[in-house]
Each structure stands twice: as structure tokens, then as C-alpha cells.
Amino acid sequence: MDAPAPLQSAADEQDDITIARREYEDENVVTVDFGRGVEAHLDVVGKTAIVVAGDRQFEFEIPDEATDVTTNDGMLIITE
Incomplete structure (x- = not known):
């Protein structure tokens, strides 16, 4: 999943935003x-995620394949 x-x-x-992808046996x-x-x-809201991070939105x-979308320690986590 991208x-x-x-x-x-x-x-x-923007250099301050980083994205990491991890693949595990039972999830990505x-x-x-x-x-x-x-x-x-x-x-x-429905199928739309709205993320406010500092002064940015x-x-x-x-994604259809996402099973969970959460935040933890200020980071957005999308699980497949």
C-alpha cells in the first residue's frame, strides 16, 4: 500500500514530513x-480522512485496502 x-x-x-512503509507477516x-x-x-468523515498537523491540513x-487509520505519538498510521 502506498x-x-x-x-x-x-x-x-517538505523535508520535515517523512513516510515509512513496513511489511509484516500479517499486515502492511x-x-x-x-x-x-x-x-x-x-x-x-465517511471514506475521507482529515488530518490536522500543526498549521497544515x-x-x-x-484507501480501500486500509483496515485501520489512527494517530499515535503525533504520527498518522494507516494499516492494511
């Missing part, structure tokens, strides 16, 4: 870190 396009674009444009995880000291807050359609 990171949603708005998040990937932001990571390509995409973690988005918005930078040191930046808290990420998540709202889900990102909206994206939750």
Missing part, C-alpha cells in the same frame, strides 16, 4: 511523521 497522494506530495515538498503499515513536536489529529480518501 501513502495517499496528498501526503506523498507533502513529503516530497504506512506511517507518516509530520515532524518533531508536531501533533497530528485525525477525523474521519490534509484530506484524502482512505
Whole structure:
């Protein structure tokens, strides 16, 4: 699973946003870190995720293959 396009674009444009992909035996995880000291807050409306990280806001359609979308320690975590 790839990171949603708005998040990937932001990571390509800004050095403080990093995206990590991890594959495990029973799941794949995409973690988005918005930078040191930046808290990420998540709202889900239907199939749309809205993430507010510091003074930035990102909206994206939750991938069909995603089984969970959460935040933890200021990072966005998308699990497949």
C-alpha cells in the first residue's frame, strides 16, 4: 500500500514530513511523521480522512485496502 497522494506530495515538498512503509507477516503499515513536536489529529468523515498537523491540513480518501487509520505519538498510521 502506498501513502495517499496528498501526503506523498507533502513529503516530497517538505523535508520535515517523512513516510515509512513496513511489511509484516500479517499486515502492511504506512506511517507518516509530520515532524518533531508536531501533533497530528485525525477525523474521519465517511471514506475521507482529515488530518490536522500543526498549521497544515490534509484530506484524502482512505484507501480501500486500509483496515485501520489512527494517530499515535503525533504520527498518522494507516494499516492494511
